[in-house]
Amino acid sequence: MKEKNPGKMVMVDDSGKAGELKPESQRETNVAQSLPKGTATAPSAPGVERRFRQTDLPAHFIERRKNPRISTKQPPVPAPPRFEDYGPIIGKPELDEIRFLARHLRGKTVKMVNSTAVGGGVAEILNRLIPLMNELEVPTRWDVITGGNDFFEVTKGFHNALHGGDYNLTQQIKDIFMAYSEQNRKRMVFDEDLIVIHDPQPVGLVRSKSPKHGKWIWRCHIDLSNPHSAVWEFLKPLVEQYDATVFSTAAFTRQLANPQYLFYPSIDPLSEKNKELPEEYINKVCDDFGIDRSRPVITQISRFDRLKDPVGVVESYKLVKKYVDCQLVLAGGGATDDPEGAVVLQEVMEAAGDDPDVIVLNLPPWSALEINALQRASTVIVQKSLKEGFGLTVTEGLWKEKPVVAGAVGGITSQIVHKLTGVLVHSVEGCAYQIRYLLTHPEFAAQLGKNGKAHAKENFLVTVGLKRWLVLFQILLGMARPNAVL
Numbered sequence: 325m326k327e328k329n330p331g332k333m334v335m336v337d338d339s340g341k342a343g344e345l346k347p348e349s350q351r352e353t354n355v356a357q358s359l360p361k362g363t364a365t366a367p368s369a370p371g372v373e374r375r376f377r378q379t380d381l382p383a384h385f386i387e388r389r390k391n392p393r394i395s396t397k398q399p400p401v402p403a404p405p406r407f408e409d410y411g412p413i414i415g416k417p418e419l420d421e422i423r424f425l426a427r428h429l430r431g432k433t434v435k436m437v438n439s440t441a442v443g444g445g446v447a448e449i450l451n452r453l454i455p456l457m458n459e460l461e462v463p464t465r466w467d468v469i470t471g472g473n474d475f476f477e478v479t480k481g482f483h484n485a486l487h488g489g490d491y492n493l494t495q496q497i498k499d500i501f502m503a504y505s506e507q508n509r510k511r512m513v514f515d516e517d518l519i520v521i522h523d524p525q526p527v528g529l530v531r532s533k534s535p536k537h538g539k540w541i542w543r544c545h546i547d548l549s550n551p552h553s554a555v556w557e558f559l560k561p562l563v564e565q566y567d568a569t570v571f572s573t574a575a576f577t578r579q580l581a582n583p584q585y586l587f588y589p590s591i592d593p594l595s596e597k598n599k600e601l602p603e604e605y606i607n608k609v610c611d612d613f614g615i616d617r618s619r620p621v622i623t624q625i626s627r628f629d630r631l632k633d634p635v636g637v638v639e640s641y642k643l644v645k646k647y648v649d650c651q652l653v654l655a656g657g658g659a660t661d662d663p664e665g666a667v668v669l670q671e672v673m674e675a676a677g678d679d680p681d682v683i684v685l686n687l688p689p690w691s692a693l694e695i696n697a698l699q700r701a702s703t704v705i706v707q708k709s710l711k712e713g714f715g716l717t718v719t720e721g722l723w724k725e726k727p728v729v730a731g732a733v734g735g736i737t738s739q740i741v742h743k744l745t746g747v748l749v750h751s752v753e754g755c756a757y758q759i760r761y762l763l764t765h766p767e768f769a770a771q772l773g774k775n776g777k778a779h780a781k782e783n784f785l786v787t788v789g790l791k792r793w794l795v796l797f798q799i800l801l802g803m804a805r806p807n808a809v810l
C-alpha cells in the first residue's frame with residue numbers, strides 16, 4: 325500500500341506518548357461534557373442525512389453511504405450443522421478424538437441451565453454446544469430459569485456490581501434473589517449426572533445438590549476480577565458449593581475453595597457469522613453499504629458503547645488518513661432501542677463529521693451474514709475497547725485471517741499475542757500507528773492474519789469447547805484422573 329505522505333508521520337510508539345491528542349481519560353470526559361442536552365433522541369444511522377464534503381468518490385458510493393441498503397427482514401434460521409460438518413475445518417483426527425472422549429460418557433446425562441434461551445453470548449454458545457453433545461450420545465438437556473421483572477432487575481444489578489459497579493445491596497434484594505432461586509429449585513428436577521449452571525442468575529440452584537448423586541459445575545462467563553465486595557460476599561458461599569468452577573480467562577477469576585478450570589469462549593466456524601462466503605456476496609454487501617473495495621477498509625464491529633471507544637477509532641482513523649488513503653467502517657447495533665447507544669452513535673456521527681470515508685452502520689440484530697461479509701472485506705479489523713469481556717469480535721476477526729488491532733484489555737489479551745497473532749494498543753495514537761504500519765506492511769499483516777487464524781482454531785472454536793467439556797465431565801466423574809502417572 326502506498327502512503328500518501330510517507331515523510332511526515334509524527335512518530336508515536338504504541339503507548340502513544342508522542343501524540344498530539346489529549347490523554348484518553350481526558351478525551352472521554354470532554355466528549356461527554358460537550359454533548360448537548362437531549363441527544364438521547366439521536367436518530368439511527370441509516371436514517372441520518374449526513375453532509376459530505378466535496379470528494380472524487382463516484383456518486384453511487386456517496387448515495388449508498390447516505391442511504392445504505394440494510395435488510396429489514398429477518399432471514400430464516402438455517403439448520404444447525406452436524407458434527408461431521410466440522411471435519412473439513414478441524415480434520416478427521418480431531419473429530420475422532422472428540423468422538424473417543426464422548427464414547428466414554430455415553431449414557432451419562434447432563435443438564436445445562438442459564439437465564440435466557442435467546443439473545444446474548446451464552447445462549448448462542450449453548451445453541452451450538454447442546455445439539456453436538458446430543459449427537460455424540462451424551463444426552464444433554466437445556467433448562468432456563470424463570471423470574472419476574474424484580475428478579476431480573478436484581479440480577480442485572482448484580483451483573484453490573486460484579487463488574488465493579490456501585491451497588492446498594494439491601495436485605496430485600498437478597499430476599500428477592502433467594503426467593504426466585506427457591507421457586508426455580510422447586511420447579512426443576514436435578515437427577516442428571518452432571519449439572520452445569522451458567523452465570524450468577526441461577527447460581528442458587530446449587531442448594532439442590534445432593535451428596536449422593538451428580539456433579540455440579542458453575543460456568544462463569546463474566547469478569548469477576550474486581551467485584552462489588554458485598555455482592556460477591558453474598559454469592560461466594562453459593563459458588564463454593566459447586567464441585568468445580570469454570571472461567572473464561574485466568575484474569576477473570578477469584579480465589580475460591582473449589583477447583584477452577586479455564587475454558588475460553590468459542591465461536592462456531594459454520595455459523596452465519598463465521599462461515600466462508602462467496603466473493604460475490606461480499607461484493608454485494610460492500611455495494612449495499614457503499615464500501616469501495618479498491619481501497620483499504622478499516623472496520624470495527626461493536627455495539628455503540630463508550631467502552632468500545634468508537635470515537636477513539638474515528639480519531640485513530642483520522643491520524644492514519646493523513647498518510648494512507650483508507651475508509652473506516654463502524655458497524656454496530658442496538659442504538660435504536662438503547663438510549664445510551666443512541667447517544668454514542670450521535671457522538672460517532674459528530675466525530676466523523678463530513679468525511680465521506682467514515683461509514684457508520686446501525687445494523688439490525690439479524691445481520692450475521694452482513695457482519696461476516698464486512699469482516700471479510702476488511703483490510704484491518706479494530707476492536708479498540710477500553711474495557712472488555714472476552715471480545716468475540718476479536719475472535720471473529722482472527723478466524724477470518726485478518727490482522728486485528730485491539731485494546732489490551734480483558735479477554736483480548738488471551739487472544740492477541742502482541743505482534744504475533746495481532747497487535748495490542750493502549751491509546752488513540754498507538755492504534756493509529758499500528759493501523760498505518762499494517763496498511764503499509766501487507767506481508768506482516770498477512771502473517772499476523774495467518775497466525776491469528778491458527779490461534780483461533782487451536783483455542784476458540786466450538787469444537788475445542790466441546791472437547792474441554794467432555795474432558796472435564798470425565799474428570800469430575802472420576803473416569804479420568806488428572807494427576808495420574810501413566
Ligand code: UDP
Pocket residue numbers: 445597625626627655656657658687689691692695713714715716717718720
Ligand atoms: N455483534 C452483532 N451486531 C452488532 C454488533 C456486534 O451481531 O451490531 C456481534 C459481534 O459480531 C460479536 C458479538 O455481537 O459476535 C459481540 O461480542 P463481544 O464479546 O465482542 O462484545 P459484547 O457486545 O458482548 O460486549
